[in-house]
Amino acid sequence: MKRLKKVFGSLAFLMFFLVYGTVGAIEHNTLTLFEGTVRLIIFLALWVFFIYLAGGFEEYMERKK
Numbered sequence: 001m002k003r004l005k006k007v008f009g010s011l012a013f014l015m016f017f018l019v020y021g022t023v024g025a026i027e028h029n030t031l032t033l034f035e036g037t038v039r040l041i042i043f044l045a046l047w048v049f050f051i052y053l054a055g056g057f058e059e060y061m062e063r064k065k
Contacts, residue, residue, distance in 0.1 A: 009054035015047035 022043060026036035051057065 005054050008050045009056075012047055012050035012054055012056070015043055015050055019043045019047060 019040060022031065022036055022039045025031035026033060031039075
């Protein structure tokens with residue numbers, strides 16, 4: 001299970017940079033606002049999902065086990 005948590009944590013890390021890159025693309029007008037908003041919603045949802053799977057929302061004592 002710890003191996004899967006590391007994989008999901010790495011995917012969450014990747015999603016953060018995809019969100020960050022999408023915001024930068026919208027800011028520099030290389031991506032339309034509508035397309036960027038759709039991408040942001042998808043990337044943010046995946047980011048939160050992978051953080052959850054990696055155990056990021058568990059209490060400290062639950063993570064320690």
